Amino acid sequence: MSRVLITGGAGFIGCNLADRLAGEGHEVVVMDTLARPGVEANLKWLLLRHGSRVKHLTADVRKAEAVEAAAARADVVFHLAAQVAVTTSLADPHTDFDINLGGALNVLEAVRARRTPVIFASTNKVYGDLADIELILQNEAWQPADPALRLRGVDERRPLDFHTPYGCSKGAADQYVLDYARSYQVPTCVLRMSCIYGPRQLGTEDQGWVAHFLIRALENAPITLYGDGRQVRDILHVDDAVDAYVAAWTRMQAVSGRAFNLGGGPENAVSLRGLIGHIDRLVGRQTDLRFEDWRAGDQRYFVADASAAHRALGLGAPKPWRTGVSELAEWLRVERRLDVRVGSAAA
Template sequence: MKVLVTGGAGFIGSHVVDQLIADNWQVVVVDNLSTGRKHYVHPSAKFYACDITSDELEHVFAQEKPDAVIHQAAQIDVRQSMIAPLRDATVNIVGTVRLLECALAHHVQKFIYASSAAVYGMPLGEFIEESHQTLPLSCYGISKHTPEQYIRVLSEQYGMDYTILRYANVYGERQELTGEGGVILSFIQKMLMNIPPAIYGDGLQTRDFIHVEDVAAANVAALRHGAREVLNVATNRSLSINDLVELLNEMMSMRIEPVYLPAREGDIRHSCLNNHKAREVLKWEPQVSLHRGLNQTIQYVRSKMSIAHS
């Protein structure tokens, strides 16, 4: 069986490719390298430097004829989505529809889509289930949610199976140190430079942090499970930003106090996704403990910083 992975040179996509190859799948990677890195692509995968919005995508499908698609390519910067909503929509909405057209034309059996907790908007309770209302607070949230509807309607129309995975806050190795980069990576980098990390608000806001290896495993599991399902990929546990800084200080044997800045308008106070449905449907559960995941990420940032300074 052959799987085409979009964004397979990126943070999450490259981990998905690694796990697929470890499980003996044939893998084709499509990535325009705007944020991905060619050296992240597993040497056993076939690579196409291609944009998902381009006509070239059709040629890749015609050449490779994949059995399944795992769609990770996206514009992921929330702030950029508000500054340049048209570009955000072009990549995330138009790009996904383009991919769907190719998948349907070439009789792809299964389509797996990387969605986001951003589709939910402001949580109405402590744990967000998949049935929670979808009222995004950002253009990014809109552009991740809209393709879900295209996938559902077109798959029902043409008989293609799909699984939609809504990710919590993903962190880990290969995440970029520049740009938004995730709060965990940003904090580690600053603390290693002896710079106090900035917390917006009182630090009591909570997030559900899941390691990239567990997210990749959920994608691989979705190739065989989760017919026409929407599933949260999360740890089902929340951690406050204050506790995150405390934990990083402890793990790195430091004592750096954060600086507190005014809360950002529109920031969600508490976010924790219920993962019970994914556990049941995908026969999957997170394997990477927070301690192990943070330790691996600290080592990754240290090595990246030492290379940058050498």
Template sequence: MANLVTGGAGFIGANIVDKLIKNGEKTIVVDNLSRGSRENLNDEAEFYEIDIRDQQVLKNVFRKHEIEYVYHQAAQADAVLAQEEPAFDAETNIVGSLNILEMCVEYDVKKVVYASSAAVYGTPTELPLQEEHLAAPESPYGVSKLTLEYYLEIYKEQYDLDYAALRYANVYGPRQFAEGEGGVIAIFITRALNGSPLIVYGDGKQTRDFIYVDDVAEANLKAMTSNTNGVYNISCGKQTSLLKIISLLEDIFDKKLKTSYEAPRSGDIKHSCLNNNKAKNQLDWVPNFNLKKGLENTVKYYKNK
């Protein structure tokens, strides 16, 4: 019996793999390395360089290994690219993910834990957002993530495939790409190390709910062992402004960081925060890393890199 982690050479997936291996679990990784990296791979995991859109090659992995649980992290995760090429986004995040679900049914997988996103909500009408909040995505990326949640419901009803869809807040930590809105902390740290100014779009008072990657990985394991099905916010449940992030980084670097302010970006949500009580109550999960500790760990990683 084995665990399959799609996107297991990526930012979040690699952290899940490390936890599984540490727990003595046989773990298989599928990743096309479009955003993942070989250096993220755990040596004790069996790796297949596969695109989830290739159903036949994917079938060979399921046929060879007795896959019991699937952590589905693989995705087209660039929101800007999704806006520019929505068909490509859908091909990966919807069609590719359906290939995974079809394999799960065919090979009697017990449960799927799926990486969803706060992008499914769109502009919040209240904060902190609860899972019952209207899902009204405002980007192709959010649409593709929400679509898979609907498919998971159907596969549960029709094939009794257990699932948990985890709606991630803004995840940060070691191994994150220093690009994109979701990687703002990685971008800030990288620019600080290079002596470049930190670029803030708007006044810096916009807030996000930042969650450390180790806590997200732990939430995946908790969701897999839970006997519940459904969607769960995975977050710290706290609003933090970009100005606060910069202030904390200045404390860690022990110096004033150069900052450049530019015009707000069109379509950016001003404030975001997710209520995590459902995950706490049903998954027996709580975030363990406060923001200062998470930032210190992340800075240390980029310094060593």
């Protein structure tokens, strides 16, 4: 079995990935400062489930020496540690830069001599706000006027166009990771994620919006939508995302130096209003919606064409979004001990 390093391993995707790999018998080192409120519960969950197979290292990716020490014995590094909110990047671009770009460079330099494989968590924000795509309003959702684009989504041939400090820091890190495969022959793979959701997601207004909407609705609290709420996203269950990360490692020889879009695709695309409508049916009451101005860099439409990832990584069909959201609602109800009845996916 292998020794796995997951930076940001106590976060939402990181802890689900750590759970999968530890369950398969690998030794998993979770490198996490535990700075984000609530991630201590994820770490505790991992340690209770897997005992000594999971080890926690309190270290910051901004510290090159700490990263080098953590990666020294690793057989693979999953680099998920990040500053994750556009709003935070606008308020504090220096910290965003130091964590997202500086941290990624520290990881790459730590593995360069040994050429340890690195799988990097990137974002659809590398494509900018997609303002050049002509959109039409269809069933209360923004959709591309081009039927072919509406059918398949945005693929990796889309030019990069970084918006906001967050887009710049993650996008630059994305390119560094790819270039280390070219310049230094470090095996690397980049996954440009759409909206990932599922158990252990600590959703807030700034990040993790699917869980955030569910939490607010379950607690009978208002939801604020930025923009008109007709924005469309493809959402992907975290189990399907973990499948992709694991496959990128096991198939690294074939996919090194490549970037893949990773999302639910057109079949799992939903507008913010459409998701809230489904949530209303699950909880049996109508959400109090409030509206604020559009946020900087917000995409009215992003749906990933993930067909390249499915082919190269051998991925199966993603979980249908209604099923996954219903399961997350029930998980949140139990986790937060809420006295609310949650309906079924067919509701």
